[in-house]
Amino acid sequence: MKVLITGGAGFLGARLARELLQRGRLRGQRIERLVLADLAEARDPALREDARVQMQVGDLLGQLPVLAAEPFDAVFHLASAVSAECEADFDLGLRSNLDATRALLDACRVQSSRGGPVPLFVFSSSVAVYGSDPALPLPAVVDDRTLPTPQSSYGIHKFICEQLVADYTRKGYIDGRAARLMTVSVRPGRPNGAASSFLSGIVREPLAGQHAVCPVAPDTAVALASPATTMAGLIAVAEASREAFGGRTALNLPALTVTVQQMLDALREVGGEEARRLVRFEPDAAIARIVGGWPSRFDNARASSLGLTPDRDFYSVVRQYVRDHREAVRNAQALSSC
Incomplete structure (x- = not known):
């Protein structure tokens, strides 16, 4: 099995990579190659020294022709511009979140349309898809049936991408699942551009x-969710059957x-x-x-x-x-x- 993680050098991407390598298998198949795509190389020695790991450095849109040259069996799409960045730079948010996700989904569509494997596609969405709209106030308790009404560019990007993942799944181009992550705390390292940092x-x-x-x-x-709880959620979403996942709408992690x-x-x-x-x-x-x-x-x-x-x-x-x-x-x- 060949697996791609976008944002693979980031905190969540690198932790997911370590978890997958330690498990050695995904959905019953042995992981033979794990491609980490990001703007920089992963620093973790455990990833740099593992023969199964391949690092692709650069802008995701620019990397796609190389990344898509060989078919993937599974994609974890974690890369995105974060909330405060999207508010400060509208064009950056559109390119990093909408354009890159659409292009990645289209690469998967081409792969499956040409007779390649229909890839598992796990999309990292966010609680930011929810907000309180004057016409539809946010309920006191949100569940998976609550209609998203995002109040930020970042939240809108995530919601649009959820719908794209659902439609590409409906058409049979991917086996897509969107998982809405809670704010992850406590993250190590330096502050990032997220409003929740x-x-x-x-x-x-x-x-x-x-x-x-x-x-x-x-x-x-x-x-909130701890890093360990977040990782458990992403892997459970990936491992679930279509029936167990329950439809094509996004799932809120605990x-x-x-x-x-x-x-x-x-x-x-x-x-x-x-x-x-x-x-x-x-x-x-x-x-x-x-x-x-x-x-x-x-x-x-x-x-x-x-x-x-x-x-x-x-x-x-x-x-x-x-x-x-x-x-x-x-x-x-x-x-x-x-």
């Missing part, structure tokens, strides 16, 4: 002994609902008052508007049918981060407690 930063930076800024009010509620204050309480519990003092509040109306427009409470019944469950609490999420990234943690209390 602070939801990792207010934990990651203090545990590294650095100051962090929170741009929203303490009572802001958000829907969500843990917490407030920013509860996140900071968990930070204090793991890292002590020393870590908590490093977070200060500086309101940012633009970020608050985007994040506040996303739903925070989900009915996870459909994800549960695939055996998926949300994280137990945010305290366990913070401990997971410390265990997985001890090299990035400078807080003595956190290191000793995990």
Whole structure:
């Protein structure tokens, strides 16, 4: 089996690659080659040294003729411009999210139309497809039947791509599944351009002994998932039969609902008052508007049918981060407690 991961050098893409290589198989087939396409090469030595891994560096649209030269059995499409980037640069969002996804789907269509395998296509969508519209206010609890009414360019891009994946699946060009990811926290590394980036930063930076800024009010509620829970969701969606996945509409992955204050309480519990003092509040109306427009409470019944469950609490999420990234943690209390 040949597998493509777009955004394969990013945090989620590299973690997914490691998970797949460790498993060695996908949908009952042995993984013989794993192609990681991104703007830069993956830094992880485990990926760089694995003979099964091939890295393709450059803009996705520009790479497609090379990538599509040989057929793929499975595609995980994770690459995209993130929320704040799309608001700041409209053309970048259109090219990176809509144009690149359409071109990738068309490459799969050509492959299957010429007698090649119909590829599994897992699309990484987002909770940002939801929002509160004056004509259709967001319900208190969102489920898979809630009509998306995105309130940002990023959310609109994701929703459009969900529909393209569904239609290419209906036509038999791909076996497509869209999974709506919750905000992933705690992410390692440096902040990115996502409006939700602070939801990792207010934990990651203090545990590294650095100051962090929170741009929203303490009572802001958000829907989160740990990296491990997110990976479990993507793989379960890929492994599910068409019948088990349940139609062609996108599936919401499990969500843990917490407030920013509860996140900071968990930070204090793991890292002590020393870590908590490093977070200060500086309101940012633009970020608050985007994040506040996303739903925070989900009915996870459909994800549960695939055996998926949300994280137990945010305290366990913070401990997971410390265990997985001890090299990035400078807080003595956190290191000793995990």
